[in-house]
Amino acid sequence: MSAIASLPLDELLIQHSCVRDFIDSLGLEIQESAEPLGIWLDRLPDEDILDAGMERPQILAHAERLIQEVARMEDGSGAGVASLTLIGGRDKNGTPEQARISVRAGEVLCIVGPTGSGKSRLLADIECLAQGDTPTGRRILIDGAVPDEERRTVLDRKLVAQLSQNMNFVVDLGVRDFIGLHAQCRMVAEPEIMVERVIACANDLTGEKFGPETSVTQLSGGQTRALMIADAALLSASPVVLIDEIENAGVDRRRALELLIGGEKIVFISTHDPLLALRGDRRIVIRNGGIAGILETSPEERENLERIERVDATLMEIRERLRRGLRIESPVRWPQ
Amino acid sequence: MQLITVAGSPSVGKTSVILRVAELLGRQGLAVGVVKLDSLSTSDDQLYAQKGLPVAVGLAGSICPDHYFVSNIEDCLAWGQRQGLDLLFSESAGLCNRCSPHIQGVMAVCVVDALAGVHTPKKIGPMLRLADLAVITKGDIVSQVEREVFAYQVRLANPGARAFFCNGITGQGASDLAAAIARAAPTHSLEGQRLRFPMPAAVCPYCVGETAIGETHQRGNVKKMRFADQTEVTP
Numbered sequence: 122m123s124a125i126a127s128l129p130l131d132e133l134l135i136q137h138s139c140v141r142d143f144i145d146s147l148g149l150e151i152q153e154s155a156e157p158l159g160i161w162l163d164r165l166p167d168e169d170i171l172d173a174g175m176e177r178p179q180i181l182a183h184a185e186r187l188i189q190e191v192a193r194m195e196d197g198s199g200a201g202v203a204s205l206t207l208i209g210g211r212d213k214n215g216t217p218e219q220a221r222i223s224v225r226a227g228e229v230l231c232i233v234g235p236t237g238s239g240k241s242r243l244l245a246d247i248e249c250l251a252q253g254d255t256p257t258g259r260r261i262l263i264d265g266a267v268p269d270e271e272r273r274t275v276l277d278r279k280l281v282a283q284l285s286q287n288m289n290f291v292v293d294l295g296v297r298d299f300i301g302l303h304a305q306c307r308m309v310a311e312p313e314i315m316v317e318r319v320i321a322c323a324n325d326l327t328g329e330k331f332g333p334e335t336s337v338t339q340l341s342g343g344q345t346r347a348l349m350i351a352d353a354a355l356l357s358a359s360p361v362v363l364i365d366e367i368e369n370a371g372v373d374r375r376r377a378l379e380l381l382i383g384g385e386k387i388v389f390i391s392t393h394d395p396l397l398a399l400r401g402d403r404r405i406v407i408r409n410g411g412i413a414g415i416l417e418t419s420p421e422e423r424e425n426l427e428r429i430e431r432v433d434a435t436l437m438e439i440r441e442r443l444r445r446g447l448r449i450e451s452p453v454r455w456p457q
Numbered sequence: 458m459q460l461i462t463v464a465g466s467p468s469v470g471k472t473s474v475i476l477r478v479a480e481l482l483g484r485q486g487l488a489v490g491v492v493k494l495d496s497l498s499t500s501d502d503q504l505y506a507q508k509g510l511p512v513a514v515g516l517a518g519s520i521c522p523d524h525y526f527v528s529n530i531e532d533c534l535a536w537g538q539r540q541g542l543d544l545l546f547s548e549s550a551g552l553c554n555r556c557s558p559h560i561q562g563v564m565a566v567c568v569v570d571a572l573a574g575v576h577t578p579k580k581i582g583p584m585l586r587l588a589d590l591a592v593i594t595k596g597d598i599v600s601q602v603e604r605e606v607f608a609y610q611v612r613l614a615n616p617g618a619r620a621f622f623c624n625g626i627t628g629q630g631a632s633d634l635a636a637a638i639a640r641a642a643p644t645h646s647l648e649g650q651r652l653r654f655p656m657p658a659a660v661c662p663y664c665v666g667e668t669a670i671g672e673t674h675q676r677g678n679v680k681k682m683r684f685a686d687q688t689e690v691t692p
Contacts, residue, residue, distance in 0.1 A: 291599050
């Protein structure tokens, strides 16, 4: 008989709330008492056990594994990643890519190229930590080495988080409860404070503010993006974040990047937006499914970025006037 | 021959996942075949045939698909052996969340769908809890937060299983899954083997065609609901 069977219920349920949740999910009613778990199970009618869908020894073994698993999740807060290395494969014609790119934590790499050129494919290769097993033959190293299989497949502490364009919310929850659900499964010490921080950060990134009671399904595109970026920066376990276009979504792109960099993330963004592309440290140029080049952002480009930002601010002002129902009649003065 | 039982609710993507994995295993030189067990009708056998995979179909009709599965799985194994297969997938649809088609000593896979919502893993019974591998599909169309929460819930629902994200459309994640499946122990015979858990029970007049409603027709294995506003009634 396993050790857990002799644990009294009151001790067990107070110390391990996961066991209570598990027994609840079996449809069994359990109450704290001095009775050991094994005896309690033995006293249950066989019919209840049949309804629950697990035999008594299976229930005991499951509870034991569950306690171990939760302990492992609590202490394995996800070792950080210092660098990610991308080793080139081949493009659509089979021509080898001459590329080996190392990215450090806190660095932003942009991926640029025409529509359909293979930007999303590159993101997908990084997402699955490809080892020559995808159509491009690319390989990804973590801290200079091939990640072991366990690391590649541990699901809820995945190395890579992906914020894609075509995502949906399936649950119908308010923002606070939704992020709270995530905080709970990340086993954050003070979930309420963390949730408030994520919501405040998201509101900081978007022009249209939302409250904690707003249902996630009612958020606009920009608000959704802002919430997902704030969550990825503050709450996600993944040290690598992939973003598929943030332009046109009403998100403060500069602050979004600062937030992710501050979280010591390795960030890849697929983008056509000069404000983002020039803000990154380097950009990967994709052509015909392959990496055609890597450009480091030059001092001249950084200077231009400041000009482009001023132009963008002027445009934003015009948008804001439109929103408020005003006319755009005074001559537009572009900053120099 | 290796036997792999694959189960999951309707439309979660079992067929797509098997197709992706079978393609990878086939490339490694394994002869892979599929037995498709369904309720009323299926056209998935054509999808398998198109990929050149030997396929046999069983339709449970009015019988519980799980019961149909267990009374036919030995014959399916024999079919696979006659076809000279190295690896046989049995694909069966779990309809009631209480389904339990897994056999002791035979690698069991449960496919769950991230679109079903983060509370679903808790609601699925032995089909998920007693599986060796849990495969999560459609992860690409839900938010990153829901993906993480869903994976966490799957881990709580079956802390012993290895879990995988697998995209049935693009095949992303299929290679890790294929590697895990290829390590399954061989099954030479099922004679005397046991299910991991009893299947959902169903022996009452309605199982065999009764249509009339009323207390007098409720005989055999009948279970009544309990309502909070009524005091306990002794039968």
